[in-house]
Amino acid sequence: MTVYANSSEGTVHWERFLAERTKHMQSSAIRELLKVTQLPDVISFAGGMPAPELFPVREIEEACGYLLREEPMTALQYSTTEGYRPLREFLAESMAKYGIQHSPDNILITTGSQQALDLIGKMFIDPGAPVITERPTYLGAIQAWRAYQARFLTALLDDSGMIVDELPTMLNKETPRFIYVLPNFHNPAGTTLTEERRHRLVELARQHDLIIVEDDPYGALRFDGEDIIPIAALAPERTIYLGTFSKTLAPGLRIGWIVAPAEIIHRLVQAKQGADLHSSTFDQMIANDIAQRGILKVHVRKIRAVYNERRNVMLDALEEFWPEGSSWTRPAGGLFLWARVPKAINTFDFMRTALAKKVAYVPGNNFYPENDGGFDAMRLNFSNAKPEKIVEGIRRLGEALKEELIQL
């Protein structure tokens, strides 16, 4: 038991007051890594950070000026939990283009997508209750739901996304609170769920009367091929869809959203009231202003072109510098690819070597809910570093891998 003291008059045995769930919480590797990777000479492929030099700074400054001149009493005041109505109207319209037919009343604005994951966990997960995720899956979801003591059942991924045919056996034994899927440019794997598998997933969910959580932070960032219909468009009655401005506008604003059937939104609103009352009114109105003026659309086109180039640079550099026995996914969009190293190397242990060479990534095991896989893999982000840094970082990693292999 930890004894804490910083007063001469008292010590607290505070650990005896901890909730059971708190013992299941862990610090996110990514968050801890961010601290290291903020050092200016480290080339980081670790975070999921947008390219900061592309932020539409002048446009955001204009939005601030406009809002503070025209609507300061609204922009700085408390607002409703559901979120700023014009923004929800914009989102309803913009998602309709992807086939998601929902009204603004079906939308809840969240403090980033991470809060959406937390609220969903709070709403649905009892201690020990099963949830189905992909294997690997987004570590922020693992972290959010571990805090509610979820039991993770996992379905493997391949190049076509979740292997949906793994589900029937699972579903005959267990009834998950929901099935969590990242269909587009998967974090961390970079893969995309095929249309055929989306239909099959919906069919299974209907057959077993289940809820699907569709996490889609990167859907707008497609470089190759055509958009694939969202699951929320195929099964609006049972899909909770998550979107965010973090990748398309600016993560510092912490604005995401949930689209779901009205009754589910109603419960999530209750959960959000207790969690933070509402998301920043000012940031919601900035995002709305940028979106409504058509700036977002232009901006997304721009970052898509830049990230496409960076993905290509990273793929070429991997080809050039990495040792035989390595492999990687070729994402059609998004921010990440998933690289496998020769089996002899453990990517968790290798992190120390990489950091000594001033390169950072996220070791693959962080994306396995039970920490029981991914030791030969790493997640590499290609959106944040500039092309010459990408080449340099991938070269350094490749050399370090080769040195390691020689020593083994």
Added chain:
Amino acid sequence: MTVYANSSEGTVHWERFLAERTKHMQSSAIRELLKVTQLPDVISFAGGMPAPELFPVREIEEACGYLLREEPMTALQYSTTEGYRPLREFLAESMAKYGIQHSPDNILITTGSQQALDLIGKMFIDPGAPVITERPTYLGAIQAWRAYQARFLTALLDDSGMIVDELPTMLNKETPRFIYVLPNFHNPAGTTLTEERRHRLVELARQHDLIIVEDDPYGALRFDGEDIIPIAALAPERTIYLGTFSKTLAPGLRIGWIVAPAEIIHRLVQAKQGADLHSSTFDQMIANDIAQRGILKVHVRKIRAVYNERRNVMLDALEEFWPEGSSWTRPAGGLFLWARVPKAINTFDFMRTALAKKVAYVPGNNFYPENDGGFDAMRLNFSNAKPEKIVEGIRRLGEALKEELIQL
């Protein structure tokens, strides 16, 4: 069981997936009321809203301009969960003036004070675990902790704040996860905990080795008398102190903070990582800029003078217009007073009459965790409406009360 359908192809029996805790959540009366009170002709004493005409709009616009010119890549990017370091440094210095001696490492920035309450609940409350609050207490705390299925034990308030002498009997039978207290200008009661009682509370907490949660959103808004030493200054080893910019700067920015022993902060950081990664970087930097340039200090002096006047106007109007048998607290600061009506009237039922007269308040029962009291009381906010509106609203309420009494 609710059956939801908005697709021709499926219905979901989603309630069977709800977590046990979700069944304990309720919508906040205040949030639901806000919707009504946004109608322009309603005089609202319901919310806890600052006077919007006093927001330092020009200064915030300058801060936005400055930040987006000088540090756009930081202001719009992801940041650490702990919060923007210069802001935490400012807060550490500024709290030292009140006797709270903690380093910036003991501070976690939260998405408003409401998130602090949620994170504390997440960290400490198992289903059925006891927590001690005042009676009445802040409804946002009730809402946050009900979601974690807390069992509420309550200690009565009088004009000197929590009746600390009620605690020993409770503490002989139960070990609460923490004792929650609003020492300054209590929400909803408007009362202030005397220095003597603060010492007594700390003594009891030390004797039983307990944690105190000190919620202090209004401490800077004192109109009469001298500041009283914070509990966190008396017992830094066992106090979790909550502060916020919502009342001193602007609630729309959603920036609050927690000060606590380092080990507790460490756990709360883990909980916050899963909850929303971090609070808006941009809003944190705006608050920091306003604070560091000394604008906050000047601004607080200004709103203090205005709220002081409004409190006086409300007290005078109550004296003039309310029926015999009514009584109210005389807060030395803050945003609220607590008014009792003649016993024959139920303030929850009377709300409909009041809204018909276009005046809103929060019925007292909302501040009782078990909804078992406060039916002869209401919370009245005096910060939001202008003096002439305050007089008019209190007059309308007084007349309605008198009419009601005649009919009974």
